[in-house]
Amino acid sequence: MRYLFVLLTATLVACGGDKTPAPADTPAPEALRAHSQLFEQGVVKVTDGVYVAIGYGLANSIMLEGDDGIIIVDTMETVDEGERVLAAFREITDKPIKALIYTHNHADHVFGARAFAAPGEVPVYAHESTGYYINRVVNQIRPIITTRSMRMFGHHLPDGERINDGIGPFLGVNEDSSLFALPPDHTVGERREVTIAGLRLELVHAPGETNDQLFVWLPEKKVVLSGDNIYQAFPNLYTIRGTPYRDVRRWADSLDKIRALGAEYLVPSHTRPLTGADAIRDTLTAYRDGIQFVHDQTLRYMNQGLTPDQIVERVHLPPHLAEHPWLQPFYGNVAWSVRSVFDGYLGWFDGNPSTLQPLPEGERARHMAELAGGEEALLERAREALDGGQAQWALTLTDHLRVLRPDDQAVADLRAGALRRLAETExxxxxxxxxxxxxxxxxxGLHPGFRTESPDGFLATLPIDNFLGAMPAFLKAEETLDVHEKLGFEFADSGRAFTLEIRRGVAVVHDGLDDDTVAVLETREPVWKAIAAGKRGAVAALAGDDLDIRGGKVAALRILGYFEKVD
Structure with a gap:
């Protein structure tokens, strides 16, 4: 029943155990330490009526003060952070909140919303697709995205190993965090003009880091709130936590829209604001040119038949861009971006026939050991590589060794040593x-853990379709190759019904109740959402009359048992 719990944590992460302290002298590049100065905590006044809270979490939150109220643009990643930001804003004004605006769907911009308003209390503006993306918090690949996010944001690392998170000081989610995004109820297509609290705003669709990205333009103040399409670091044209392809050509085009405004103040949703029309124009020009350069040069070499590995060796920003203070690789990375552009256009196959049907990794590992003179010799070569300062080659050799010796602590320790050596200079x-x-x-033996509280009120905002639609990706297909059965779901409160069909290794969910189900689960949407989220047990729900099974109870439980449980 807990197959969905992890899916409710979005890209948010939480502690899974105590952190082993880092050595006091853990090496780190001085440039990375200096980068932390961008996240000094406090509220910065940009110009009259425009304030940005920096350093309270991964993202910024922005307050726009109008005649009779305020507007909050982006709401942090947790309710707790949102409350701290609101307390800081309340030292400036006690005017009521008139609206919330999401620049996009990322968790660090929406999941603190409940700190600023109750559901239905104020309008929530966002792009017309943002609600869909927030609802995708329940989806098929959330477990691996969550784990990779924990690695990328260094959530289990002590200070010294984790210096900062590139676009913010930290991702501030822990086991006590409360997550609550308010669903958007005032949506934007390509452009929408609104007046709120006497402030005239233009909300403009500008796809880039996300497809639903907006920027907010205050023409009378010459202020643009750029969302995540620009921040003081090379852009994450690809993120190593994993996302769908980011259309980098459209990203550059969106920056051109902002550049054309002639803004005198630019307020990103990460890092610090920029002032001065000339500085803003020049910075936007360099930023969009950096993006286009990587895109165009990758396509150039793709069309020459080069593989991603070969293109990475050739594509480097020209000096005037590589030296720009807003294009330093403190978040994105040119090489990762090259690989993403290649994959976005051509997919996974790099064009080299030897990679079309490669040997299984176990066979490759055995051949590598044979070339080295045996497993012990391969282990010794890896040690020599690490001792000789070749950490990447040592790490590569341990890829083979851990296949051959998955339980060998010597291999694990050597691999850990290579990883630490790479980290210290990164x-x-x-x-x-x-x-x-x-x-x-x-x-x-760290296992990145996750558990955060999603209040029942937040669960209620997520469509029941998401909870049921996530099930097929958790089917244990090998146990169902001879199974063809259907289980029904009826929700008395909404009047909706669904059929879950298992068809010889494939699970399908569709609207409506088929006549040939082996059983039907009868309940209300909040009950099933709580069960799926691990907040309630099915047996307790049955005992408490919140859940009933019409038909074969044993068959119903057997069908549910065909799905993975994610702890």
């Missing part, structure tokens, strides 16, 4: 955090 926080976390997984 200035990109995403890579540094990923290396250090993976080292703790290899050497200490």
């Amino acid at each position: 200035s990109n926080p995403n890579a540094r955090n990923y290396y250090f976390t993976a080292a703790r997984e290899a050497g200490e």
